[in-house]
Amino acid sequence: MTSPFPGLELLATAVLVLDDRLHVTYANPAAETLLSHGRKHLLGSALGRMLPGNDRFIARLAQAVADDTGFNENELALEIAGQPAMVHCVAVPVEEGDARLLIELRELDQQIRIAREAKFLEQQQANRELVRNLAHEIKNPLGGIRGAAQLLERELPEPELREFTQVIVKETDRLQSLMNRMLTPHRLPRIELLNVHEVMERVRTLLLAEYPGGLCVRRDYDPSLPDLPGDRESLLQAVLNVARNAAQALDGRGEMTLRTRIARQVTIAKTRYRHAVSLEVEDNGPGVPDELAGNIFFPLVSGRDGGTGLGLSLAQNYVHQHHGLIEFETAPGRTCFTILLPVRSPEQAGLARHSTGKATP
Numbered sequence: 001m002t003s004p005f006p007g008l009e010l011l012a013t014a015v016l017v018l019d020d021r022l023h024v025t026y027a028n029p030a031a032e033t034l035l036s037h038g039r040k041h042l043l044g045s046a047l048g049r050m051l052p053g054n055d056r057f058i059a060r061l062a063q064a065v066a067d068d069t070g071f072n073e074n075e076l077a078l079e080i081a082g083q084p085a086m087v088h089c090v091a092v093p094v095e096e097g098d099a100r101l102l103i104e105l106r107e108l109d110q111q112i113r114i115a116r117e118a119k120f121l122e123q124q125q126a127n128r129e130l131v132r133n134l135a136h137e138i139k140n141p142l143g144g145i146r147g148a149a150q151l152l153e154r155e156l157p158e159p160e161l162r163e164f165t166q167v168i169v170k171e172t173d174r175l176q177s178l179m180n181r182m183l184t185p186h187r188l189p190r191i192e193l194l195n196v197h198e199v200m201e202r203v204r205t206l207l208l209a210e211y212p213g214g215l216c217v218r219r220d221y222d223p224s225l226p227d228l229p230g231d232r233e234s235l236l237q238a239v240l241n242v243a244r245n246a247a248q249a250l251d252g253r254g255e256m257t258l259r260t261r262i263a264r265q266v267t268i269a270k271t272r273y274r275h276a277v278s279l280e281v282e283d284n285g286p287g288v289p290d291e292l293a294g295n296i297f298f299p300l301v302s303g304r305d306g307g308t309g310l311g312l313s314l315a316q317n318y319v320h321q322h323h324g325l326i327e328f329e330t331a332p333g334r335t336c337f338t339i340l341l342p343v344r345s346p347e348q349a350g351l352a353r354h355s356t357g358k359a360t361p
């Protein structure tokens, strides 16, 4: 069947056309995705059945049809597929065949996320540039400095002066290992199907071992999450870096929650995904200091004594390799870091399905 509204098929905004009884006469693909119902299911169905729990909104639409008027609501709280959603809604009266009302629904969370994500992409780019330049400038002379200090050491007339050349050697070694940490190792990712709860549990065990006593790590998991194709080591490292920061912010005494959820309609790096897995690390610590908040994903930005400021920059890189994104919200008493990982098929993630080993006739 060809669409009566071909132009609407390509829109990222959900568009539905309703008849006088508020039955759906048209739904574009974005509306199918938003409502989590296929077009076959939507067409001819009462919108109230497709959007249960939104009686006031449905009554408002009925009123608009009865009065032959439209409306425009900026922040409308709806329940969509069992979850609360903030949408921008425009309803316009139409008169075409059975069609009486055209409604356009745009998720606000999605807009906010797209804007934030664009900022993160810029940051990522700046991160990589900075790391490359710094590593280049610092790594090159290190070998020379270390070699020269060792040569000098051999020539020193008094053995007690070696203490100073030893300092040079030790400090160049420390810088070298810092540079090595900054340059994400170039090993090829090993993509396999992962259970994200196993990763979360591993992080929990490690943290409880690092902070025995005062740290309480709660779990709030959604058991229905799908397995994800990914690289176990780098995902583990990403979650661990984020969670370790939370434990450090709590000074080992306080409450942390590891949460997993499914997020709908997520746009990351200009790609729209129906679903993403969200891994959250929440703590009740003092929050990210205001002066750092805009920069914590940059390398070498740290608010902690003895911190190298690489943890989050590396975590963001690892998550980026999974086409995902880390974002955070912070206030004194509640800081939440969210790792969003889009749900991609094993094929999209470069994981070939296992062959059965049998030849197909």
Ligand SMILES: Nc1ncnc2c1ncn2[C@@H]1O[C@H](COP(=O)(O)OP(=O)(O)OP(=O)(O)O)[C@@H](O)[C@H]1O
Binding pocket: 241, 245, 246, 249, 283, 285, 286, 287, 288, 289, 292, 296, 301, 302, 303, 304, 306, 307, 308, 309, 310, 311, 312, 313, 335
């Ligand atoms: N949950 C949190 N609560 C408060 N501040 C945080 C939290 N997570 C991160 N931060 C702040 O962000 C800074 C940067 O974190 P990042 O992990 O990149 O570096 P680091 O922890 O200082 O050093 P590294 O992880 O390399 O040892 C931290 O120093 C801290 O000030």
Ligand SMILES: [Mg+2]
Binding pocket: 241, 244, 245, 307, 310, 311, 312
């Ligand atoms: Mg850290």
